[in-house]
Amino acid sequence: MKNRQITRLPAVPLVTCDPYFSLWSPADHLYDKNTCHWTGRPKPIRGYIRIDGNEYRLIGSDGPSQTVRQTGLDVTPTASKYWFESCGTEIALTFCTPLLLDDLDIMSSPCSYIDVSIVSVDNCEHDVELRLEFDEAICCNSGRPLMAGGELKLPGMDMVWMGKRAQAPLSHSGDDVTIDWGYLYLAVPSDENTTLSLGHGTMGTTSLISHMAFRATKEPSKRYLVVAYDDIASIFYFGRFQPGWWARSGKDIITAVKEAVDDHDRLLIKCQEFDDSLTEEALKFGPSYALICAAAYRQTIAAHKLIADEQGNPVFLSKECFSNGCIGTVDVSYPSIPLFLRFNPRLVEAMMRPVIRFAKLPVWPYDFAPHDVGRYPYVIGQVYGLRGNAEPIRNLHMANGDVYPKLYIMPSGVELYDLHYQMPVEECGNMLVMAASLLTFGGNTYTGFIKEAMVLFEKWVQYLLKNGSDPGNQLCTDDFAGHLSHNVNLAIKAVLGIESFAILLKALGREQEAGEYHNKAADMANDILLRAGSEQRTRLTFDRPDSWSLKYNSVWDIIFASGLFPDSFYKDELNWYKTHCNRYGVPLDNRRDYTKSDWIMWCAAMNERPEDVEVFAEPLARFLQESPDRVPFSDWFDTNTGIHHSFQNRTVQGGLYMPLLRFYRKEMQGKELEK
Template sequence: MKTNIRPPAIPLVTVDPYFSVWSMADRLSDDFTRHWTGKRNAMTGLIIIDGTPYRFAGRVEPNAENYYAEPKAMKQQEVQLTPLSSTYCYEESGVRLQMRFTTPLLMDNLELLSRPASYVQLSVCSVDDKPHNVRIYFDVTAEWCVDSSDQLVVWQQHEEGQLVVLEMSHEEQAYLNRSGDDLRIDWGQFYLAVEKSPEMRTYLASAEIRKQFVRKDEIVPGLKGDMPQAVRDHQPVMACTWDCGEVGAAEVSNLFVLAYDDVYAIEYFGDKLQAYWKKSGTTALGMIGDAFAEYPDLIKKCTAFDQKLWADGVRSGGEKYAELLVLAYRQAIAAHKLVTDSDGKLLFMSKECYSNGCIATVDVSYPSIPLFLLYNPELVKAMMRPIFKYAASDAWPFEFAPHDVGQYPIANGQVYSENALEGQMPVEECGNMLIMAAAVCLTDGHADFATEQGELLSIWADYLLEYGLDPENQLCTDDFAGHLARNANLSVKAIMGVASYSLLKGMMGHSAEAERYKKAAEEMAIKWEELARDQDHYKLAFGQDGTWSLKYNLIWDILFDTHIFDEAIIQKEVSWYLKKQDKYGIPMDSRAAYTKADWLVWAASLASGREDFVSLIEPLWDALNETPDRVPFSDWYDTNTARQMNFQHRSVVGGIYIKLLKDTWALVGKKAL
């Protein structure tokens, strides 16, 4: 597989919202690596070939205020992305270097999915039939374990069997000490681990060690002064040097593991929860040892998964669609944290990144679920459990579903709009929860999960029956566009929420109730068509002639095979979308020239023909390929300029998998239907 897209940012180490580091440049040597928020979480890679130094990652001088003659950047030949790996290939002075970043986020193994360990493999060989003397340097900075560079860090080194493990951490270990969006973790321990060998040396040092390596000076180990030290003052690094010796045509490799033990991951209604990987008592050093021991087998599994997903994506929507799937995969997962509650039930807690930092947001989970329905539906249930728990408590005062359960990583109750009624999304969240419940139960082939929450689902379905067809002035998931009364697309969601409840009642064996809700949904759909019709398309809002919007919520009528809406409605909408495209995609609606990437792909997936689907999604590929905004996959952007409007690193890009889900369900069928 060969990807051709120029990603706006390239995933390197992608585990969870705190442990997620990217390259936001074309070449890994153009800039320091950065946390998804944009703050520097630096790594530096240097190589000396026959006495001449080159950079292949980051820079030597950490302080931009000081002049330093950086060594020449090694020539980067290409960067290749797969769902689980990003691989940089370099050639210089007769030597080929490959740097492969792999985070093995395989969803059929939840302990592995939760494991906060990411691989960096360096491989080197000669390509000109001559031997070359090669030495390599690699480091990561203390920036990875603090929120701001004025914070103080401490460090130590461990020897664990055949491993050398370097460790850094913030001096003050105040677990779960704050919540918010533009924040980085400042508790727990950050690790760099390598296998012992005569050729490998490890250092806890100042970033000055980079200059010593480049100048071929004697490397002085250790940090000047006592612990603790401020990151910005001394630029502490965990570093390794690898003396490759004389390198010939045979490739030689070495493996590094970057890991992070956050000790406590989430506060959940007063309980401090540890990450899922710790549930059996595994220690951080034990986890790192497992990562090394399992690497040969894991890399084979990762390669097999990458190849299958690529083939499935190409078959479903072509190579550009497959590239969108590749770019979305690690980001969608890394915007979550996997934990269990006090009863051992799985919780998959999203962070509403680059927005307000809400945790377990319903209308962030809803667009993300196609990815997780495909690869592990248990994760969809794990997204929904916090909402069910909160909605059933005395703390939630409303008859509709909540928006969230807090602000990451504190999940002690909704924070959105300070619970003011006028700031809620009543139809939105009820519809989302009902549709998600139906989707996961259809995937299971039974309704056990929904049966556990029968009372809440019934309340929410009846709420939609009463208020969903012609929604009052309120917010929906696209809250950045403001309040809107009589929202036609929101009405579709309400109708599909009622249809979803009909499906659930049918799976529960309540045929009369199932028929009642199905008939209600069909009657609502007939009224919807009358209210929304506007010649050759359907309106943004009832009563607003000359307006339009993406009716992305219609996709569930196709996926569920419910036929609540007349097929001609969907065909008419797709024809309209094809006529309304800007250079970089279809606007979300007639109010502004911007769109949401997830909704664009959902709308495109309404198309019955592959050609129309490809025509509708290729401008999204162009937007990512050409945007000047070098940030992790932004789902909200301008359709004329490809500029980021806001949002990055959000789990909603999992929604891009909806076409693959549609095709997969069409092939295998839903177990319950």
């Protein structure tokens, strides 16, 4: 028997298409616990295998007590592959969602694959039957609703489907909720040894059932299954119910599933090639970094939904998972962008598009950027920091599941928002840096988009010039830590926001103004260092000489090659972080032992050598291997205990790709010099 890869994650991604169609195994072995949604709500896939008449449990904790023996698990960016052995056979199950960022139609597809391979390892032949059951709970948020469904035989493909009889698309909004509408589909290539049916599963619930028969020989016998979900409507977007990007031109779910069946071989090859390439790139830093990149990839992408706006432009909307359920949150997009800048900057533009649209409306009269554009799956205007009883809307203290009204249509003069709970410096800096990063990694392709938003960028940079050098009592993206005055890292964000505006001006041919804003950013940076310096590091706040914090925002100075901060600043900061690292990472600041994984790797990207990045990645890999909490990759956790703090399945883990992005940028700069 071969020695198989054994990867341990707190939870293993299985089917990861979007925030609602997201199924995980929260256990070391696939048969230890039932599969679930990222919220932890049960969404069982049950699997049983019969070998020469003996039945064993393969997936989930329900059914026969006897299990096969899991011998390996390998998690790559697009796939999770399990190996099992029993009765002289080896069984391989691969769960692959082809989230290929260079192809938006494939990336946004509602289809995922389960591949099965069975081989004899004892020189004997064996009769094998594999039964997979997909429970009705996948289609509903709670309870046991009445279900509808059916079976279809199409040319070259068999299909089965089910969903609630009573359909109410987008009938709730919030955080700790799962889908309560739409239809689940299974499909296979037509094959006399594979049958699909709608029936009652092992636990008596309505289920979609796949039954595959194999003759195990020394040559692997292979089959596959397409699992898909039609959500009917994906996002309420400024007054319109929009489908997923894949359906923007009217494509229906049967066509999408048929394409997935037909494209199986091609897409699995593409996924394997992408996984190999990304892993090779990450391994230049070390095995720990490669592991955290693989663990973060599908989660980061699938906690978004991609749709088209009325003009057919892509709109990429994040969900704040186990945070507050907001949609399109600016300070959630900001940390996630390294992954997307590396592989498709168009998706960063697609994140910014709804924020720019909302910020131009009369209801948002402020001279700073918004925090969000609604609560998932409703893009109806910012919901963070609402006053609650603002005229003409009252009782806006909405429970989880409630749907906010269309805030974006409110006229000017309606003071919906409590300014005490806004993030002015944070969001202005975020939007400006995101805009500059588009130009840095996407070039002139995005100058038109930038030009259309310049009226906002000009307003936001003025806010930073006025308020950024020593921020008042404001929230920042780390709002779980509360309000904080004189925040040095937030002041650094203001510096990089101003520098970003200079980059925008230069791209638009306004060279003289660009130079002036660069000088303003440099002056502010020098002033910050003078006021923030303490022995061997900078402070958390200007007025606390014994404090310190991760200065993650400064990494953009390196990426933009702006030269705002001296090499000695980065050297001192990195040395300080290394000497204050706990078992599972460097704390966010001196106040508590918790950290944010994304910000750690932003700081790691300040290192000049790839091997020094691995020093910061190793504790995060250890967290994945040892955390007692069986939840999708959390970005907020205790650096001593490995216990997570609320956040899970969040898009911000795209920030773990910052070292990869920084060194990719270094290669770009080298090629530019050669020209």
